[in-house]
Amino acid sequence: MKVLIKAALAAGLALSAAPSFAQDAVRIGALYPFSGGLALLGDESFRGLELAIEERNAAGGLNGRKIEMVRGDAVDPNQAVGEARRLASVDKVSVIFGTYSSSLSLAATQVAELAGVPYFELGAISDPITERGFKNVYRTNPTARIFANRMVDAVAEAVAPALGTDAKSLKVAIIHEDSLYGQTVAGYQQARAKEVGLNLVETLPYSAKSVDLTPVILRLKSAGADVVLQTSYQNDTVLFFRQMKEQGFKPKAVMGAGGGYSLRDTMQAVGPENMEGALNVDFTQYRTNPKAAPGIGEFVKKYEAKYGTAPRSGHSLANYMGAKVLLDAMASAKDLTAPAIREAVMAVDVAEGTTATGWGAKFNEAGQNERATPFLMQWQGGELLTVFPADAAVAEMKTGIGAE
Amino acid sequence: MDVLVQLILNGIMLGSMYAIISVGLTLIFGIVRVVNFAHGEFLMVGMYAVYLLSLHLGLHPYVSAVPMVLMLFAVGALVQRFIIQPLLGADEHIQIFATVGLSTALINLALLVFGADLYSVQAPGVRQPLSIGGYTVLYAQVVMLVSALVLVAGLHLFMQRTPLGRAIRATAQNRNAAQLMGVRVDRIYVIAFGLGAACVGLASALISPLFPVTPTIGTYFVLTAFVVVVLGGMRSMYGAFLGAMIIGIVDSLSGYYIAPDLKEVVYFAIFILILIFKPTGLFGFGRGTE
């Protein structure tokens, strides 16, 4: 019986191993978590890539060749490895775009590197992705360290001035969920806070599956924290805001590192009045000054036309911007081999303030974009508005948490 | 001192939430002798139903408690009748796998129908803090505590005073003897499983105002509920209630005094120690090694 199954399997796989595709199409891989717990934002990220490619195809494709997308669904690292391998060998894609999740990206990029297929990371923030000396991995989005530095620096550059005090007099606390995302960002925050000499009073990790954050809040209350930096997913963000209110804890500022802070669902679950004034550092969101992010309005229109809803988060925009920059690079490459693509990517030079995210693009030897900086945003009246730096801002920064 | 009192208060409130869920799990285990690994998913199903009722009919979650109890009773009864009943004679392994399979199927069904988004129920008023001598609890939590007490007391009266309750107790003690006395054991099991699931129905209505629902929300509660059930001695509702209070308080205190990310370690450690050294539960209400 097993023999039969195997024979059938081998035949099936062999068939799929020899796909017939258009002679002149350029095949690219799209590796995201399309199922499982990360599916929502994985899919949101993918939409940005999809829009960028449609746009490119509508404009004649890659030097006259149409771009064909092959999806890979990566639910966990083992599957990320498998799907990356499938894209590289069975579908013979020229490049792979991905991945949203850092652990999936870490696993998949190792495969791509060994297979010599360029890997374009558009959304995962773990720094080591571009710190392993790989030659074929490029990332357009800011890393966890850049996020953390932005947050810590914003305390001195934006929060303290708005409060009219000296940053060193503020008691800062870091809380974070304890998976890869939270632990990584919080680690860099701690380092940066020490570097710039902030008064860090607490660092509290917790599980994102917690059903009660009251002890965390009471710890913050006891420590008298003025500014709370939180790195969190959606559930724990909702829980934190609700319970903060219940326990009557009112810090002078709360700042999130994207994640749950950027989602409209979170604001609705917490209530706009309770989310009022919450700061957030993240990929560029939609209420950003178009002067600093040209093309952002057009992106939203295209998105709404295609998917029938407003974008669910900034992930699609970040993927869109990254994909556009790298597709341009591919178009300028003399062919689609890995060395040619590397040469083209290294030659990219896009000034800040000229893309839909407002980021520029200039890659270092490790493949990391050095011109990607996240903006500081704030929830005001149920909208997430960019408030810092000034040229990207659409509103003044307010102080305090929760509506009066 | 203030913090300590607030933490304990918070722990009791948390405990009453665990209590309602765990009493259901205890009923099912104590009577049918099956550990229901899909218990958390019953809660998830209930919470989605509460959300839908609130969205389409504008029902307050507390009003939904009645239809939820009935619906989950039906769900539990059906699961017992069509999945557990045929497996009663089989290895424990098989029963466990069946409920694990059910849990996997339900989580993914929710993902298929509702997606990974998070839905929050509007429940005017109940999330207001209530200040008692400077300490804070929520109306919703007080309702939860009162409901937990009423539930345990009500089940106690039901078990002691009604013929059906006595039949259930007889079946729990000795299945064969009960059968000989003319008790229709299969029917008792269906009712018991239904009652256990109905407790979760109540829990889903009471928890909805506090937590937004996602496909995996059940997994947040179910491992804790197992800890509570073991602590309470597996079979005893009172044990489960006290166990829930203890875990609630431990959860709250260790989150503050030890570290928020190690509170699960603390109560899992308690769980393992209890299982190994005092399998009859903390209060000696039952047996874990039979």
Added chain:
Amino acid sequence: MTVRVSLSEAPPAGRLAALMAWLGNPRVYTSLAALSLILVIPIVVDSPFIVHVFVTICVFAGLSTAWNIVGGYAGQLSLGHMVFYGIGAYTTALLIQHFGLTPWLGMWVGAVVSVAVSVFIGYPCFRLRGPFFALATIAFLEVVRLLAIHFHGFTGGSAGLIVPLKLGWTWMIFQDKINYLYIAFGLLLLTLAISYAIRSSRLGYYLTAVREREEAASAAGISNTGVKLKAVMISAALTSLFGSFHAMYLTFLEPETMFSLANSVSIAMFALIGGLGTVAGPLLGTVLVVPIAELARGWLGASANGLHGFVYGVVLVLITLTLPGGLAGTFGPRVTALIDRLPGRRVPPDREAPALRRMEGTPGEPVLETRDLVMKFGGLTATDHVSITLRRGEILGVIGPNGAGKTTVFNQISGFLKPTSGTVVIYDAEGRPVTPARADEYARLGVGRTFQIVQPFGKLTVIENIMIGAFMRHTSVDDARAAALRIARLVGLLHVKDVEARNLPIGDLKRLEVARTLATEPSILLLDEVMAGQNQTDTQKMVELIRTIRDTGVTVIAIEHNMQAIMSLSDRIVVIDSGKVIAEGDPQEVVRNRRVIEAYLGEDFVDAQGL
């Protein structure tokens, strides 16, 4: 596909000849041929993706096979098995990071750590049954995962640990993916071989015995905790090796994936689908599910989020409802029968039974003594200062009304109950007094007992049941089988030797009870109502059998309600009533004793008869 080769297959003298003979067996060569497909298909198809699918199959089949040693053979449902996988992975990766130690050595260090942890977890948890054991293993997994996250300075925490990409065999990281398959396949072969060796050895039988009935296993001299620990240690070591390998394959470790509850459940599910407790089952389940899952994700995953998980869950429920034996359990016998029709060498004839253990010691001397045995259950005193002396070579009958405490005495002199006070002393051949601590030690010392309520290993055949007893004196399967056949012939069970014990009528079950105990070659035989439920002829046969046994030098102590039989059989009689010895002596003497008649028939009767 089956790897279940006949049990009595042992290579005779001449290694090469034995190997050739073994390979000539159709079951062996079909199994090996089927297995080799795992290697051949990817080499022929030559696609890195296929290689990945097959590496995944090898890893999960190996993990599932290793799990099956504990979960299937020993029946301990571990749902936290990935703890060993994670320990193997982390140990190997940390050794590379800090000491530059090659994974080829690191994986063995990991295995040693895993074995230590498995003892630490297993020893206390094996007291727990069924769902509680499962819950405890989940709790251990969660604790280890949370600690791995918390102590991120050591483990890298959630941010993960990256294995440096140093290529080559030394570092187990390759450009050419097929090399991974060679290693994974090698590990799988090792695991299957060990799993097969256990299944067809004494340990395999012992694990089944312990899974089925712990008490009867103790009576056969098996240390329950001991064999379970052996199983979990072997399983942990193998699981850990796969963890080490897989870490090198993934090159990225994080607590979430390394200590994953979902994967722990998956490997158990593969074994269930393939057939719990069979050698081929876990492999079969994995080969079926993994490729389907991989393909299903391609077809459904992106368009219908959650659909394939839903289907997976439903299929699991349906399998439990319709095929609880799994694929191997349900279709295995039929496929095996087909394979056996292929040409090749058959099962060799039964071999000569090994010599019986010689009974030593002087007849008539005390061989077992109880002094003032008191056993209290709560307020009830079941035995009240019972002192009995058993002499070598005699047949001692124990009689008394129902509930008198006879079986309680038996339970104390076979180690199943610890007396509240008083002592039990056994004298060995040299006359030295010994008091064993546990039931299995009593059995190994030569105290063999039967159970009043028969305790057969229901899923084993009659001959296998007897072998469980025979293993105590004969480690090799062949010797045990030969010895068991001799016993089966002696007690008259030869005609049903291949029937599963649960299908036997009560008379045969009683004889099986005696047979299993006799197979342990006891010097003291405790028979608890072995004649109950037997017809006249069978009773007569049993009486003769007991006499024969005694004539080989065995001392017999028998509880019996069949007065005629016990009176004709016994050299001496002890009468117990209400937990006390009320009379002792020659059978003729005892039946005339006034207190005995009172005990049996009541004072009124005695008075009326004017005795």
